[in-house]
Amino acid sequence: IPLDLVHQLEPIEKVPELVLTEQVTVNALERLEIQQEDIELTCRTCQLSFTTREDQRGHYKTDWHRYNIKRKLVLDATPVSFEEFEKILSDLTESISGSEDEDEEEDDDDDEKKEKDKIDTIVSKQQEQQQDVQEEIVDQPIIASELKKYSALSWFRHKQKTSMHYGIYRHLMSFSLLELCQKKNKRYWSIFMLGGGHFAGCVIDLNASVLDVKFIEHKTIHRYTTRRKQGGAQSANDNSRGKANSAGAQIRRYNEQLLQQEVRQTLAQWKDKIQSSEFVFVHAPSANRNILFGYDGAVLNAEKTKSIPFVTQRPTLNELKRVCVELKTIKVVEIDEQAVEEQQRIMNEERLKKQQSVNKKKLVQKNVQEKKTTEKVDPEIEKLMSIVKQNKTMVTLTYIKKHDNLPLSGLLPKELEEDEDLRHYPTLLHLVASLGGTGDLVSELLINYHADPTIVSDAGKTAYEICKDKETRNAFRRCMSDLPDQWEWLEKARVP
Numbered sequence: 001i002p003l004d005l006v007h008q009l010e011p012i013e014k015v016p017e018l019v020l021t022e023q024v025t026v027n028a029l030e031r032l033e034i035q036q037e038d039i040e041l042t043c044r045t046c047q048l049s050f051t052t053r054e055d056q057r058g059h060y061k062t063d064w065h066r067y068n069i070k071r072k073l074v075l076d077a078t079p080v081s082f083e084e085f086e087k088i089l090s091d092l093t094e095s096i097s098g099s100e101d102e103d104e105e106e107d108d109d110d111d112e113k114k115e116k117d118k119i120d121t122i123v124s125k126q127q128e129q130q131q132d133v134q135e136e137i138v139d140q141p142i143i144a145s146e147l148k149k150y151s152a153l154s155w156f157r158h159k160q161k162t163s164m165h166y167g168i169y170r171h172l173m174s175f176s177l178l179e180l181c182q183k184k185n186k187r188y189w190s191i192f193m194l195g196g197g198h199f200a201g202c203v204i205d206l207n208a209s210v211l212d213v214k215f216i217e218h219k220t221i222h223r224y225t226t227r228r229k230q231g232g233a234q235s236a237n238d239n240s241r242g243k244a245n246s247a248g249a250q251i252r253r254y255n256e257q258l259l260q261q262e263v264r265q266t267l268a269q270w271k272d273k274i275q276s277s278e279f280v281f282v283h284a285p286s287a288n289r290n291i292l293f294g295y296d297g298a299v300l301n302a303e304k305t306k307s308i309p310f311v312t313q314r315p316t317l318n319e320l321k322r323v324c325v326e327l328k329t330i331k332v333v334e335i336d337e338q339a340v341e342e343q344q345r346i347m348n349e350e351r352l353k354k355q356q357s358v359n360k361k362k363l364v365q366k367n368v369q370e371k372k373t374t375e376k377v378d379p380e381i382e383k384l385m386s387i388v389k390q391n392k393t394m395v396t397l398t399y400i401k402k403h404d405n406l407p408l409s410g411l412l413p414k415e416l417e418e419d420e421d422l423r424h425y426p427t428l429l430h431l432v433a434s435l436g437g438t439g440d441l442v443s444e445l446l447i448n449y450h451a452d453p454t455i456v457s458d459a460g461k462t463a464y465e466i467c468k469d470k471e472t473r474n475a476f477r478r479c480m481s482d483l484p485d486q487w488e489w490l491e492k493a494r495v496p
Contacts, residue, residue, distance in 0.1 A: 045069055045079055047313065063089075063119055070123045081311050083195030086226075087285035088122060152309035153331060167331035171279070171306045188216065190270075190277040191323055192300075193308075193315035194284040194291060197225035197255065199263050200315035203273045204324055213321045217270050220317055221262050223255035260291045267292070267299040274299055281327070283308040283315075381406065381413065385420065388431055393441045400449070408449040427455050429463040436468030439475035446479040453479075454492035464495045 041050040043059055045068045050056040059065055067088075068079040080088070153167035187206040193199070202218035227248075243249070267274065274280060282305045284292050293302045310326065313319050380403050387396050400406060407413060411426050425431040429451040432438045445451035453463050453476065467473045477496075480489040489495045 045072065046082075047079065047311075067119050067122065070119065071126075074123050074127060078311075082314060083193075083283065083285040083288075083312070086196060089118075090286045163335045163337055165333045165335060167333070169309055169327055171281070171309055172327070188273060188277040189324065189327075190274045190280045191308075191320050192267075192280075192282045192284070192292065193312060193319065193323075194263065194288045195286075195315060197223045197259060198315040199259065199266075200317060200320050201263075201266060201270075202317075202320045203270060203277065206278070206328070213324050217273060218317060218320070219266050220315070221259060221266075223259040225252050225256045225259060227252070263291055264295070264299075268297070271299050280305045281308050281323070282306070283312050378405075378413070381416070384428075385416070385431075388428065389435070391435045391437065393438060396441060397444060408445060409451050411455065423458040424461070424466070426457045427451065427463065429453060430455075430457060430461075430466060433463045433467045433472055433476075436472060439471040442472055442475040443479060446476070447483065450486075452487070453489070453495070454487055462492075462494045464493060 041053060041056045042048065043050075043056065043065065046059070046065055048059060050059065064082055064085045067085055071077050071079060152169055152171075154170045154173055156166045156168070158164045158166075189204045189206055190202070191204065192201040199221040200219075203216040205214040205216050208214035280300065282292060282300065289302070292298075292300050308323055308327075312323060384396075384399060384403075384406055387399050390396075400408065406428075408428055412420065412422060412428065414422070416422060425434060429442070429445055432441050432445065446453065451463075456462055457466075464473065464476045467476070476493075480487075480493075480495050487493055
């Protein structure tokens with residue numbers, strides 16, 4: 001970055017956050033596109049290119065490709081690299097493969113069917129997780145929609161040309177911009193990528209031009225360690241299902257050990273250059289990290305290395321070049337500030353409406369709660385409910401005769417909802433009938449206190465329909481015979 005530009009930059013976090021739309025930044029984003037040669041044989045979903053038609057067709061049959069397709073259609077999410085897919089498989093394989101036979105011989109048709117089920121299960125689980133974390137967010141700060149795509153970047157703007165925004169990867173911010181630009185001594189970066197049996201590593205001289213990548217050291221290794229069509233390492237499969245006895249499994253286990261040995265030897269040979277590197281970037285998902293870190297005499301320290309903050313492809317020499325150029329290339333976006341201000345105004349209005357709606361709901365809930373606390377249940381009714389539940393007929397009748405204002409014929413007061421099941425027992429007659437052995441009390445309520453047997457609970461039952469025993473049902477039938485005209489016993493009270 002030119003020094004005169006560095007002096008004119010200020011962090012974008014110190015200014016009000018901007019809201020961008022695709023219409024606002026479309027022209028600016030076009031300038032960020034990397035020109036590539038037209039490749040006829042490609043997979044746009046997985047962002048791969050192929051040299052032959054057979055390779056392309058073979059890729060379309062892989063679980064990785066099918067997962068990216070479903071990820072896009074079902075989850076509306078961006079595709080993942082092969083290494084990320086391998087990590088997802090290793091994380092979820094244990095929970096979805098417990099019912100499979102550990103020592104079963106591999107069969108292509110059966111495996112293909114099982115892997116289709118596996119992909120469906122992974123997508124379903126991720127969809128459930130996606131739904132679980134969705135919630136209404138009102139006070140969350142508005143983030144620029146286009147800049148959010150570059151979440152791994154720190155953004156700056158020009159002090160004078162405020163419409164110009166510059167993005168630099170945060171991993172490079174261990175030093176100030178001025179320190180990075182003023183360094184004149186030899187500057188090295190080390191980049192290592194490992195996954196799917198592929199290793200690529202290099203030490204790069206940064207004193208070369210921006211687009212030119214000068215390798216001081218570089219090496220690529222490939223070993224057959226991944227099961228055909230299934231995308232998982234043999235060690236991950238062994239951990240989840242047990243060790244398979246096939247010849248292919250034994251070859252893959254041997255190659256995993258050989259790959260580990262060769263990678264560690266390479267790191268040991270480059271130890272001095274790696275330790276003198278300004279930054280060390282590593283991409284090694286899942287169990288692949290065990291090859292690079294945590295062993296006796298390990299050259300790399302997990303705490304001092306940095307991850308590659310964007311999606312990568314298969315570890316190759318060309319991919320190392322692309323990663324290096326991407327990391328050290330500044331991103332430039334030009335903002336139409338008038339359009340941004342208008343969009344900011346619209347978003348503020350929408351946020352204010354949401355806030356007002358939430359405040360209104362909170363106020364209604366508060367009023368309802370206050371109303372509940374002010375409405376106290378009559379202690380005489382509470383005492384009645386307690387006595388009735390003891391299922392003592394004479395005690396209950398004595399209490400009823402001493403108190404005149406009890407709800408004996410109609411619905412119980414709603415204030416009892418917190419302590420009583422009014423959905424099933426909306427009247428005292430419902431509650432008495434449900435206890436059993438209360439025929440005398442039922443008769444007393446129906447004849448002398450005119451309890452209404454036609455009231456239906458929210459569960460759709462009359463008092464007769466929830467009688468616990470024959471004695472109580474007979475009490476209803478005797479009252480129907482004695483008072484045939486007082487209630488519509490058959491149609492509404494449902495007494496046969």
